[in-house]
Amino acid sequence: MDSRVRTGRKEGIMLDDARAFALAAHGSQRYGDLPYSHHLDEVVALLSPYGREAQVIGYLHDVLEDTEVTDLDIRKRFGQLVADCVSLLTDLSGANRAERKRKTYARLTTVTGPTELALVVKAADRLANVRSCVRDDRRGLMIVYRSEHACFKRSAYRTGLCDPFWLELDALLAVTPAAAPDHS
Numbered sequence: 001m002d003s004r005v006r007t008g009r010k011e012g013i014m015l016d017d018a019r020a021f022a023l024a025a026h027g028s029q030r031y032g033d034l035p036y037s038h039h040l041d042e043v044v045a046l047l048s049p050y051g052r053e054a055q056v057i058g059y060l061h062d063v064l065e066d067t068e069v070t071d072l073d074i075r076k077r078f079g080q081l082v083a084d085c086v087s088l089l090t091d092l093s094g095a096n097r098a099e100r101k102r103k104t105y106a107r108l109t110t111v112t113g114p115t116e117l118a119l120v121v122k123a124a125d126r127l128a129n130v131r132s133c134v135r136d137d138r139r140g141l142m143i144v145y146r147s148e149h150a151c152f153k154r155s156a157y158r159t160g161l162c163d164p165f166w167l168e169l170d171a172l173l174a175v176t177p178a179a180a181p182d183h184s
Helices: 003-026 036-050 052-060 071-078 080-088 097-108 113-136 139-156 163-173
Strands: none
Touching: 003 036, 003 052, 003 071, 036 052, 036 113, 052 071, 052 080, 052 113, 071 080, 080 113, 097 113, 097 139, 113 139, 113 163, 139 163
């Protein structure tokens, strides 16, 4: 058997395993009115051009933050790089969202090398979230994402890494000033 076929099958199994693992871990959690699988599948679909490893990380990106899964669980099952990336995608503790994001974004500024794959997943996750806000008219959360965007981009953007995600994020989060009233 051609090694490429074997590798493709193994990667497919790993991707299926990551999806099943994430869905079991998230259990009955919801993404708005939808099953959590909806969000995970959206993120992973965005990541398809970036390879199976990015997709595996995409399925697992919220398990440390939102479930009882541990870093060791991920490391044993999916390997060191996947575990390191998922860890980078997990918000650090803080008293509120602003503090958690400040700490997490500061950590993302230091990411280099193979773990930059986490930055691709982070951008895909944010894009999926913002698209959902647009689709579902979630204005309050859009305001939050707009207010965080400059800091988020400074920490996670790397030229050429996943520019299409950033172009769309920039466009969706662009704040257009309200038209001035016409007093003529």
